[in-house]
Structures are given as structure tokens and as C-alpha cells.
Amino acid sequence: MAKQTRLTFARCGITDPLSLADYEAHGGLAGLRRALGMKSEELVDEVKTSGLRGRGGAGFPTGIKWDTVRLAKADQKYIVCNADEGDSGTFADRMIMEGDPFTLIEGMIIAGLATGATKGYIYSRSEYPQANTIMRAAIAAAQKAGILGAKVLGTGPAFDMELRVGAGAYVCGEETSLLNSLEGKRGVVRAKPPLPALEGFMGRPTVVNNVLSLATVPVIFEKGAQFYADFGLGRSKGTMPIQIAGNVKYGGLFETAFGMPLGTLVNEIGGGTASGRPVKAVQVGGPLGAYLAPAKFDTPFGYEEFDGNEALIGHAGVVVFDETADMLGMARFAMEFCAVESCGKCTPCRIGAVRGVETIDRIARGDASAIPLLTDLCETMKDGSLCALGGFTPYPVMSALKQFPEDFATTAKEAAE
Ligand SMILES: Cc1cc2nc3c(=O)[nH]c(=O)nc-3n(C[C@H](O)[C@H](O)[C@H](O)COP(=O)(O)O)c2cc1C
Ligand code: SF4
Structure with a gap:
């Protein structure tokens, strides 16, 4: 744990989460005070220079998103924080809301100053009761202290916010689905x-950003964009709070600059498997992320580096599996998850995922001729789905098939016998 570089999580575990005095004594509000003296264009440029990219999954540059909202003409603009955190093995958003809620509030206010938005919403999940209680208390404390309200910190423009709680659909983490849910649809x-x-x-023009993206904004303004950009690797600037989970000895959150090889995270930081058996695969990036075999463990943790390996870092959840994992079963689970969580709007996902489960079941029964059919189906889902739920489900399926063909062949052979 001493090897961490904590920028987003600098205060977590050190300060009392609901003490504003503690927050300020540890650098809190310094970023906002600086931001209040800057023009909206300068604020956006600062975020662009920092290289901050969306931590919710897609890795889209935050500054460019903010600039689009800033330049849009409207009577009302919004900042929406995506705290739905549905990815398997992830918990960083929850830890920020429970451990340092004011940093998220501060980040959302700065986003408001940069774009002209005066109202913010945090869309959280009912499975996070503790985080929701703390977040609500922090918002109330910030309102009472005049940080939020008609004049931010007494001198700035208006910005206020509230917390809304979703009802537990994975697809409500997808930003447009989230907006529908937030509107009561x-x-x-x-x-x-x-x-x-x-x-x-x-x-109306709306910034939708993940908790980690917004909670990283204050430190960027406190220490300067270049300070943040000096960490990391290539176009993956700064640090990433990586969440290590599954069959691993030392699970937990590890914030570090981008660039650490995947194998170091799993074997050195995570200490290998809890079962003591060899690692067979890790799934990075939630249920839509690819499985990576130890042969890929030299891949540095970065957006482009993972992309080059037909994988994604997503929200940086790393879930470890030992040699007993059945990769055909894992591929089936990915398709089944998609079928259950599909919003039903487009055919490749709604029907494709159901056919995917059936096709994998055929392979499990010994019908190897269904393997090309599965590949074909995955191509269709990838190219034809409206959003990444249907479009990315092929990643875990195809990575399991390509890297562990023996699990598919053995199952087929065993069944035939
Ligand atoms: C099925 C699905 C689920 C998603 N779930 C989340 C989520 O739980 N949290 C999140 O921040 N982004 C999630 N996303 C990504 C959001 O659509 C969006 O890209 C993100 O909130 C933008 O914020 P960022 O730029 O700060 O990453 C999901 C996307 C899809 C397709
Ligand atoms: S891929 Fe299509 S059906 Fe699946 S969740 Fe996205 S929009 Fe809905």
C-alpha cells in the first residue's frame, strides 16, 4: 500500500469525511478558490491540459466534454455525476462518497463554473446506503457553509445539487439511460x-461524468494541470484508483500512476490468488471487459495499451480467477448478464444475447460447429448494438474463446464422449 500515489484519494482514511474544517486543513477548497478567479474558458483549458479522461469507462477527454457544454447556448445547464458503479469488482466511487464526499462536491462546483451549469445531480444506487447517507449529509453541510447555494463561497455564481438514488439496473449506468431514469422515465x-x-x-446541455473524474478535478486545480499531467503514460495521464478483487490475496483499492504492468498489480500488489493456485485469467473493466491470460501480464495499465490487446480498462476493476475457472462458463455468464440487463431497445443485444447463451450451450453439449456461429454473432453484436452493453459483451466472450480454446474444445469433447 505504501507504493501508492494518492491524488484522488489523498484524504480518504485520513480526514473525518464530514468535517469541513478537516477538509480545508488538508487542501480542500483550495482548487475551488483558485477556480473562482478564472474565466470559464481558462477552467476548461486547465482540465484539457491535465489530460484527465473519463474514469467511468469510455476514457473520453473530460475537458473536451466540458467545452461542448460551455459553448452550448441554453437557459439552464446541468452537471450529472454518474455514481451508479455497476461494474463487477469495483468500489472506488463508493469509497470517495463515504471517505471524502466534499471532494466530489467541489469537483462538481468547478464543473459548473466551467460550463455555466448551476444545478447538479448525483445519481447513486440503492445498494450504497452508507455512501448515500454520508453524501446527503455532506451536501447539507456544504449548503449550510455557503459553499453551495445562490453564491458559491459567497462570491461566485449559483450552484446547488442533490442526490438521487437508482433502483438497481446495470444499464442505468449508461449515461443516456441514466438521464431517462433521472427524469423519472x-x-x-x-x-x-x-x-x-x-x-x-x-x-438541456449536460455534463455526465463519473465520480472519479469529478473527484479528481479539485486536486488538478489545487496543484496545477501540469502537476497532474506529469504522472502517467502516453495519453493516459495522471493516476488511476485501481480496484483489485476476486480470488486474490490482498484485495482493495490501489491508486497509482498509469503504466504499471498488469502482472505487477495482480501478483505483487494483489499478492496472487487467495487460493494459492496459479492465476488463470483476470477480467479488467467490469462485466464487459476482456479476460486476460498471464501471457498478457506485461501490458501496462493504460487506455491505448489495453485497447491494443482487444481489452479495456473501464472503471479499473481487476477481478482475478485461478486455474479452476471454466472459461466457457465465464463466456456464458457474459452473454446471460447481457440478456438479463439489456434495456431491450435494439435487436443485436436483446435477441443476440439470448441466442449467445443458447449457442454456448450447444458448444458445451459437444457441438463444435457452433463455435463459428458464436464468432459471427459476436461480430454482429459488436457492430450493430446501440450502446456498449451489447457492443462490448463480445469482449469477454471472444477473449475467453481465443485465449482458452481448450476450455471450449475439452467441454465439447467431454460432452461428445
Ligand atoms: C451498460 C453501461 C453501463 C455503464 N455504467 C457506468 C457506471 O456505472 N458508472 C459510470 O461512471 N459510467 C458508466 N458507463 C459509462 C457512461 O455511459 C458514461 O460514459 C460515463 O458516465 C461518462 O463519464 P466519464 O466521462 O467521466 O467517464 C456505463 C456505460 C454502459 C454502456
Ligand atoms: S445494446 Fe441496445 S438493447 Fe442493449 S442495452 Fe444498449 S441500447 Fe439497450
Whole structure:
């Protein structure tokens, strides 16, 4: 744990989460005070220079998203924080909300100053009761202290916010589905365009950012964009709070600069498997992330580096499996998860995932001729799905098939016998 570089999580575990005095004594509000003296364009440029990219999954540059909202003309703009955190093995958003809630509030206010938004929403999940209680108390304390309200810190423009709680659908973490849910509608994905940055919450320009993206903004303004950008690797700037889970000796959150090889994270930081058996695979990036065999453990933790290996870092959840894992079963689980969580709007996902489960079952029964069919189906889902739920489910399926063909062949052979 001593090897960490804590920028986003600098205060977590050190300060009393609900003490504003503690928060300020440890650098809190310094970023906001600096931001209040800057023009909106300068604020956006600072975020662009920092290289901060969306920590929710897609890795889209935060400054560019903010600029689109800043330049949009509207009577009302919004900042929406995505705290739905549905990815398997992830808990960093929860830890920020429970351990340092004011940093998220501060980040959302700075986003408001940069874009002209005066109202913010945190969309959290009912499975996080502790985080929701603390977050609500922190918002109330910030309102009482005049940090939030008609004049931010007594001198700035208006910014206020509230917490809303979702009802537990994975797809409600997808930003357009989230916006529908926030508006009180069914959580169905919206077609893009229009981008939420132009027509988001209630049809108004809206920044949708993950908790970690927004909670990292204060340290960028406190220490300067270049300070942040000096950490990391290539276009993956700064640090990432990596969450190590599954069959691993030392699970938990480890914040470090981008670039650490995956194998170091799993074997040195995580200490290998809890079972003591050899690692067979790790799934990085939640249920839509690829499985990576130890042969890929020299891959540095970075957006482009993972992309080059047909994988994604997503929200940086690393789930470890030992040699007893059945990769055909894991591929089936990915398809089944997609079938259960699909919003039902587009055919490749709604029907494809159900057919995917059936096709994998055929392979398990010994019908090897269904393997090309599964590959074909995955191509269709990848190219034809409206959002990444259907579009990325092929990643765990195809990575399991490509890297562990023996699990598919053995199962087929055993069944045939
Ligand atoms: C099925 C699905 C689930 C998602 N779940 C989450 C989530 O739980 N939290 C999150 O921040 N982003 C999630 N995303 C990504 C969001 O759509 C969006 O890209 C993100 O909130 C943007 O914020 P960022 O730029 O700060 O990453 C999900 C995407 C998909 C397709
Ligand atoms: S891919 Fe799935 S979840 Fe996404 S829009 Fe289509 S049906 Fe809905």
C-alpha cells in the first residue's frame, strides 16, 4: 500500500469525511478558490491540459466534454455525476462518497463554473446506503457553509445539487439511460446524437461524468494541470484508483500512476490468488471487459495499451480467477448478464444475447460447429448494438474463446464422449 500515489484519494482514511474544517486543513477548497478567479474558458483549458479522461469507462477527454457544454447556448445547464458503479469488482466511487464526499462536491462546483451549469445531480444506487447517507449529509453541510447555494463561497455564481438514488439496473449506468431514469422515465438507452452535452437532462446541455473524474478535478486545480499531467503514460495521464478483487490475496483499492504492468498489480500488489493456485485469467473493466491470460501480464495499465490487446480498462476493476475457472462458463455468464440487463431497445443485444447463451450451450453439449456461429454473432453484436452493453459483451466472450480454446474444445469433447 505504501507504493501508492494518492491524488484522488489523498484524504480518504485520513480526514473525518464530514468535517469541513478537516477538509480545508488538508487542501480542500483550495482548487475551488483558485477556480473562482478564472474565466470559464481558462477552467476548461486547465482540465484539457491535465489530460484527465473519463474514469467511468469510455476514457473520453473530460475537458473536451466540458467545452461542448460551455459553448452550448441554453437557459439552464446541468452537471450529472454518474455514481451508479455497476461494474463487477469495483468500489472506488463508493469509497470517495463515504471517505471524502466534499471532494466530489467541489469537483462538481468547478464543473459548473466551467460550463455555466448551476444545478447538479448525483445519481447513486440503492445498494450504497452508507455512501448515500454520508453524501446527503455532506451536501447539507456544504449548503449550510455557503459553499453551495445562490453564491458559491459567497462570491461566485449559483450552484446547488442533490442526490438521487437508482433502483438497481446495470444499464442505468449508461449515461443516456441514466438521464431517462433521472427524469423519472424507464431506463432505456437514447440514440446518440444528440449528445447529452447538447441535449441531456430535461433536454438541456449536460455534463455526465463519473465520480472519479469529478473527484479528481479539485486536486488538478489545487496543484496545477501540469502537476497532474506529469504522472502517467502516453495519453493516459495522471493516476488511476485501481480496484483489485476476486480470488486474490490482498484485495482493495490501489491508486497509482498509469503504466504499471498488469502482472505487477495482480501478483505483487494483489499478492496472487487467495487460493494459492496459479492465476488463470483476470477480467479488467467490469462485466464487459476482456479476460486476460498471464501471457498478457506485461501490458501496462493504460487506455491505448489495453485497447491494443482487444481489452479495456473501464472503471479499473481487476477481478482475478485461478486455474479452476471454466472459461466457457465465464463466456456464458457474459452473454446471460447481457440478456438479463439489456434495456431491450435494439435487436443485436436483446435477441443476440439470448441466442449467445443458447449457442454456448450447444458448444458445451459437444457441438463444435457452433463455435463459428458464436464468432459471427459476436461480430454482429459488436457492430450493430446501440450502446456498449451489447457492443462490448463480445469482449469477454471472444477473449475467453481465443485465449482458452481448450476450455471450449475439452467441454465439447467431454460432452461428445
Ligand atoms: C451498460 C453501461 C453501463 C455503464 N455504467 C457506468 C457506471 O456505472 N458508472 C459510470 O461512471 N459510467 C458508466 N458507463 C459509462 C457512461 O455511459 C458514461 O460514459 C460515463 O458516465 C461518462 O463519464 P466519464 O466521462 O467521466 O467517464 C456505463 C456505460 C454502459 C454502456
Ligand atoms: S445494446 Fe442493449 S442495452 Fe444498449 S441500447 Fe441496445 S438493447 Fe439497450
